[in-house]
Amino acid sequence: METASLKTDLFDRLEVMGKKATRDGFGAGLLEAGTRHADVVALCADLTGSLKMDDFQARFPDRFFQVGIAEANMMGIAAGLATSGKIPYTGTFANFSTGRVYDQIRQSIAYSHKNVKICASHAGLTLGEDGATHQILEDIGMMKMLPGMTVINPCDYNQTRAATMAIADHSGPVYLRFGRPNWPVFIPEDQPFRIGKALPLRYGSDVTVLATGHLVWLAVEAARALAAEGISCDLINIHTIKPLDEEAIIGSVRRTGCVVTCEEHNRIGGLGDSVAQCLARHWPCPQEYVAVDDRFGESGKPEELLEKYGLTTPAIMAAVRKAVARRTKS
Amino acid sequence: MADPTSLVRTATQVRRDIIRMVAQAKSGHPGGSLGCADFLTALYLGVMERKPGFHMDGRDEDVFFLSNGHISPLWYSILARCGYFPLSELGTFRQINSRLQGHPATHEGLPGIRVASGSLGQGLSVAIGAALAKKLNGDPHLVYCLTGDGELQEGQIWEAAMFAAHHRVDNLLVTVDWNGQQIDGANEDVISLGDLPAKWRAFGWEVLSMDGHDMPQILDTLGDARRRCGQGKPVVILMKTEMGKGVDFMEGSHKWHGVAPNAEQTASALAQLEETLGDY
Numbered sequence: 001m002e003t004a005s006l007k008t009d010l011f012d013r014l015e016v017m018g019k020k021a022t023r024d025g026f027g028a029g030l031l032e033a034g035t036r037h038a039d040v041v042a043l044c045a046d047l048t049g050s051l052k053m054d055d056f057q058a059r060f061p062d063r064f065f066q067v068g069i070a071e072a073n074m075m076g077i078a079a080g081l082a083t084s085g086k087i088p089y090t091g092t093f094a095n096f097s098t099g100r101v102y103d104q105i106r107q108s109i110a111y112s113h114k115n116v117k118i119c120a121s122h123a124g125l126t127l128g129e130d131g132a133t134h135q136i137l138e139d140i141g142m143m144k145m146l147p148g149m150t151v152i153n154p155c156d157y158n159q160t161r162a163a164t165m166a167i168a169d170h171s172g173p174v175y176l177r178f179g180r181p182n183w184p185v186f187i188p189e190d191q192p193f194r195i196g197k198a199l200p201l202r203y204g205s206d207v208t209v210l211a212t213g214h215l216v217w218l219a220v221e222a223a224r225a226l227a228a229e230g231i232s233c234d235l236i237n238i239h240t241i242k243p244l245d246e247e248a249i250i251g252s253v254r255r256t257g258c259v260v261t262c263e264e265h266n267r268i269g270g271l272g273d274s275v276a277q278c279l280a281r282h283w284p285c286p287q288e289y290v291a292v293d294d295r296f297g298e299s300g301k302p303e304e305l306l307e308k309y310g311l312t313t314p315a316i317m318a319a320v321r322k323a324v325a326r327r328t329k330s
Numbered sequence: 331m332a333d334p335t336s337l338v339r340t341a342t343q344v345r346r347d348i349i350r351m352v353a354q355a356k357s358g359h360p361g362g363s364l365g366c367a368d369f370l371t372a373l374y375l376g377v378m379e380r381k382p383g384f385h386m387d388g389r390d391e392d393v394f395f396l397s398n399g400h401i402s403p404l405w406y407s408i409l410a411r412c413g414y415f416p417l418s419e420l421g422t423f424r425q426i427n428s429r430l431q432g433h434p435a436t437h438e439g440l441p442g443i444r445v446a447s448g449s450l451g452q453g454l455s456v457a458i459g460a461a462l463a464k465k466l467n468g469d470p471h472l473v474y475c476l477t478g479d480g481e482l483q484e485g486q487i488w489e490a491a492m493f494a495a496h497h498r499v500d501n502l503l504v505t506v507d508w509n510g511q512q513i514d515g516a517n518e519d520v521i522s523l524g525d526l527p528a529k530w531r532a533f534g535w536e537v538l539s540m541d542g543h544d545m546p547q548i549l550d551t552l553g554d555a556r557r558r559c560g561q562g563k564p565v566v567i568l569m570k571t572e573m574g575k576g577v578d579f580m581e582g583s584h585k586w587h588g589v590a591p592n593a594e595q596t597a598s599a600l601a602q603l604e605e606t607l608g609d610y
Contacts, residue, residue: 041466065462065497070489073455077493080395080459083444084467085387088459104486108452112436112445 011202017185020157022178023121027052029164034060037168043078044091045071051091051121071096075104082114087168094123095136109173110146117167122180124264126302135297141269143175144242151242153177155216157185162193170195181302184217198245204232207320208252211262212238212271219262222316241271246278258286258327260319267291286326288319332376334545341371343607345576347407353596355424361586363404365509365571372548374408384414384441392471397453398478399433406430414442417610451484458494461502475504480512483521494564495534503555504566509573511584536563542571577602
């Protein structure tokens with residue numbers, strides 16, 4: 001339970017600094033990455049405005065390539081640019097960045113060790129009204145299965161901006177996943193982003209809560225509400241799903257003995273499964289998933305969809321209580 | 331200008347290499363490999379401006395991408411004969427722990443290869459990316475790409491063709507191995523390619539054609555194609571070839587697309603191909 005000896009951590013500083021979309025963080029980060037690295041180039045498949053790539057295009061017209069509605073070709077061109085040492089960022093929706101072009105990514109990028117940054121917006125249910133054709137919930141699974149692929153799902157504007165810059169300095173293919181809606185901005189602007197290094201948000205003792213993407217903010221709210229109930233959450237932001245920061249996860253679970261994973265993704269193949277695999281090998285314990293239960297999405301407002309598919313603060317709280325109860329029983 | 335007679339002799343040795351590699355591995359794709367042997371020999375040994383050694387970034391030299399990756403035995407033979415890796419390594423083709431994978435790959439670090447291919451339709455896009463990089467780098471050298479004809483049934487090829495014309499990728503020289511055959515039979519019977527020259531022209535390309543087994547004509551056409559680069563349009567050469575060229579019982583049939591000869595057939599094939607440069 002909550003004790004006075006808890007060290008002061010990032011959690012106390014977390015407050016909402018307005019709302020901005022993670023895709024806006026990508027646009028800002030891409031412009032800065034382009035300014036810092038002359039080798040950064042960008043490609044877009046007819047979604048420049050949606051991906052917020054306009055500023056990069058305006059600043060670096062020679063380093064921006066409009067590919068049209070031809071995502072397979074975009075992935076191949078990116079691989080070709082990378083052969084010569086360029087650092088290509090591809091931009092389209094998450095669905096068209098992964099499922100539509102899986103084989104192009106597999107052969108020309110991942111298997112060929114090409115330094116391509118696959119940047120994917122409008123991931124998950126929060127795409128909203130366009131419906132299930134565009135709401136991909138399987139992309140993390142597909143991308144993390146590719147050997148050598150780094151998979152990142154940042155949680156707010158500031159973290160997406162920082163991640164977009166950080167991947168330019170990382171050698172190797174990266175899948176960077178972000179979203180459409182305006183969302184609370186709460187990670188401090190100066191918070192460093194380290195690929196593969198989880199970001200602890202709150203030190204707690206009863207349950208480990210691991211969250212990625214939009215659900216991190218909901219997990220923060222849940223942790224605060226649960227503290228009032230006397231349940232102490234150890235909350236960690238897993239922004240990098242691959243490589244997974246196993247040390248951080250095991251370190252936490254050794255203290256708490258149970259875990260809840262939170263993600264805007266299918267329960268199968270996402271963060272939860274990566275965590276389960278890690279725990280099965282190193283520290284088996286009760287785990288609850290807050291994720292979409294192997295279903296396709298549908299049209300609706302983002303908040304309505306999150307409610308209907310069980311990705312809410314109350315859902316995280318319920319999962320935490322269940323995990324704690326299972327640990328106590330076992 | 332490279333000496334056509336000498337290139338023909340090299341191509342004959344390359345054909346021997348192909349037969350011996352596929353026979354030893356008891357698997358592989360001899361048909362298309364034999365069909366493109368004259369072209370790839372001419373390209374690497376008579377046309378391309380290459381730097382000594384292998385540099386992944388391909389700066390300040392011509393680079394080549396093989397999109398129809400299944401003709402890997404041909405490319406491996408050429409690369410070894412050009413000195414990218416030891417000739418003896420050809421004996422490891424398709425075997426465990428080899429850098430000479432069934433289809434070309436960078437995974438094991440084989441010099442001369444910049445991207446994996448084999449899943450068809452992707453190489454043209456990659457070549458376009460490399461060509462764009464050359465323009466960004468102010469490098470006047472060219473990017474070459476070879477595709478199969480059956481491969482043109484992949485939609486990505488036409489995405490790439492449209493892009494290259496729109497963006498005036500005129501430092502790109504593509505050759506299509508137009509042997510008219512694919513695994514299930516003739517292109518015409520599987521899915522017709524229609525009027526291929528008209529298709530490429532309609533997509534905005536400069537279109538040339540040549541006989542892929544006439545060495546002087548290959549050299550002339552490649553020279554002509556090079557001169558047409560830099561004028562705002564990508565260039566494609568539609569190259570008529572015969573699958574299995576050089577081995578009588580393989581010629582002109584799709585049946586040797588992906589089948590290895592047995593011992594007797596191998597002996598017969600090698601008897602038709604003079605050992606000009608020494609076997610590996």
